[in-house]
Amino acid sequence: MADKPKDDNTPKSVKKYEALKKKAKEILDTTTLAHSEAYAIAADSVLRDEKGIVHYDLLEKGDIQKKFVDQMVGHYIKRANEYFGMNINPEDRMQVDQLLKAYSGVTKTQLEKNLQTYGKNYTVKSHEGVRDELVKEVEAQLSASAGAHLKDEDAADFVKHMDIEDIVDASKMRVEDIRYLHAAYKPGKVLTPKIIKNFYQAQGKPEPVHLKKKENKKYKKAT
Secondary structure, rough: OOOOOOOOOOOHHHHHHHHHHHHHHHHHHHHHHHHHHHHHHHHHOOEEEEOEEEEEHHHHOOOHHHHHHHHHHHHHHHHHHHHHHOOOOOOOOHHHHHHHHHHOOHHHHHHHHHHOOOOOOOOHOOOOOHHHHHHHEEEEEEEEHOOOOOOOHHHHHHHHHHOOOOOOHHHHHHHHEEEEEEEHHHHOEOOHHHHHHHHHHHHHOOEEEEEEEOOOEEEEEEO
């Protein structure tokens, strides 16, 4: 007989949050790739010559800028329609901007402005810089959505799940603390007072009030 799977005692609030965080990461990864794909498709179509050489100086021309943006927007619309299960008319500017903003954080209007402002300097490297800033905004929105169901009283479940009851006072935690501790815990499934302090400091936050004054020793979740 096959061995029975071990009982999963993970609290429901933790399970739900981790499932939503996983989904958020998948969406973010997909959106990030869509940004890169959109630029590559536009560059291949508009900037490459017959020998495959890319000419960024073409982006100084208004008609080329329009073609470039249209190619990018076409790809964004395709991916957004797939994700949302919609069929937006690419000629409806308002719907296009709303759809693109919801899916990727960018609009056709914004893309046009980028090309007009930077011209030949809107290289793939410049686009990746813009992409990374947009992705940060999308990530913040997705993170907020993933934790929308959390309440302060869920802290006890998370503290127990992460096996840090000896170093953290759950009664002094708020929803923001749940998110921070889970983010700090997730990579190595280890938390110490030092790791917690450093994580809060990296977020520009003061030392958390929920941290108990104890010897700085490692606490690792049993496997």
